[in-house]
Amino acid sequence: MTPRPGTPGSQIASRLGVTERIFVGPRMRKLLTTVEEGLDLVEARLAGELKVGDSLADVTSRYLYEAGGKRMRPMLAILTAQLGSGVTDDVLAGATALEMTHLGSLYHDDVMDEADRRRGVPSAHAVWGNNVAILTGDLLFSRASQLMAQVGERAIRLQADTFERLVLGQMHETVGAQPGDDPVEFYLQVLSDKTGSLIAAAAETGVVFSDASDEYAAPVREFGERVGVAFQLLDDVIDLSADPAETGKVPGTDLRAGVPTMPYLLLGRATDPASQALKVTIDEGVARISDGADPAILDEPLAQLRVHPATEATRLLAHEWSDRAVAALAPLPDGQVRDALTRFAQVVVDRSS
16 A cells, blocks of 8 residues: 655644744734634544545545645635634535645646646656546545535535636646637636636635625635636746755646646747747657657756746736735725735745745
């Protein structure tokens, strides 16, 4: 039996710099305590929901969970729940189900992207093969749906709508932009569907199932979607990082697998000869890797892309989307929750992993 990669640490919030950068100052300590207590409840619920009677499925379904994670989605649900009556049983169930949905999507993503590592450990398909990895993702989706069904019809609809967008986003990413599509705008929509939709659902879950005012649902949903795009754009920059020990992935994993990222797309918009030549080199390298060449042939071209203005432009675009996320919070009341969400949006684009 393949050993499990480890157990998530108790200071989950610190993975996003929460304690130092979001909950700043003495007046935020109570909110910090509330969030950490809520995350502990989600963690305990996740551990229970991911237990499966089948011995193989029990190991595979807990594999990426036990490799750790930022728990960004549950954190948002807990934060927005403070606009209502706090972490109710329904908020806890919804936050847990959405994190399970996220985990399930990672199994599928790694198969489609042919990623060898995830969260610092070998990806599930690298350990058990594509079929087991895909089926494990399906199992997690199923169990998340069962959990949402316990909350009620509104939760089921939220889960179903989000899952539909996840699938469409992955489908569009797989097929790619069509003639007449602007590649950058097409990619931003993919990010909205694949990443933003799930984060938006988590933010909305905290409002809806804490009995907060309905007028807060649309703003936090918009906030979640925009901050999700910002998060993924910054991930595109991190994907080119030269430190696999920090990111848990080989630099340029997505591009080596032929998955375009924003730095590559912005490189394609550059008209200078050096940029055009670099794009051709990357395209040729991806084609050769697809034919069986060593992925290391792209080491040098991706190192050049890492320091190209297109990558810095991607970082700036991530900050732009973060600012737009903060702007969406305008209808929320002034106070610690809005302040923490604002800092949250800033932290996701200032991270290095």
